[in-house]
């Protein structure tokens with residue numbers, strides 16, 4: 001089983017979308033996908049209704065997800081930890097215990113060579129267009145990640 005964790009700040013806007021999309025592209029008998037936030041503000045909450053609606057309009061159901069905070073044991077539980085932006089990346093690296101932990105953490109958009117800005121924008125204070133843009137960016141990048149995982153880990 002290969003285990004992949006998506007991480008943003010609140011775990012209610014970006015990482016739930018990334019979690020739902022990547023999960024939908026991989027067989028569940030070989031891959032486990034989860035998400036978390038570096039902050040605790042929204043622990044226990046469902047994803048933001050705008051994330052739920054945009055994902056739903058593309059056939060991805062994220063409504064059953066519940067926000068949780070990233071924890072140090074996630075370094076042991078996961079093989080790949082993807083940060084949605086540089087600030088989340090620094091927060092995760094700040095919790096790393098050793099080089100093995102650090103080696104698991106990557107900026108999500110590092111997997112997408114056609115995107116030069118490596119930060120998935122935080123859509124929390126934005127409008128629906130921003131959520132739609134974030135969905136498309138994550139979907140395109142998840143296709144690349146899924147392709148790589150399916151060719152190396154199956």
Ligand code: 4NP
Nearest residue numbers: 008009010011012013014124
């Ligand atoms: P996320 O978006 O990190 O993509 O889940 C945010 C959600 C909530 C807040 C910030 C970003 N907040 O400040 O409460």
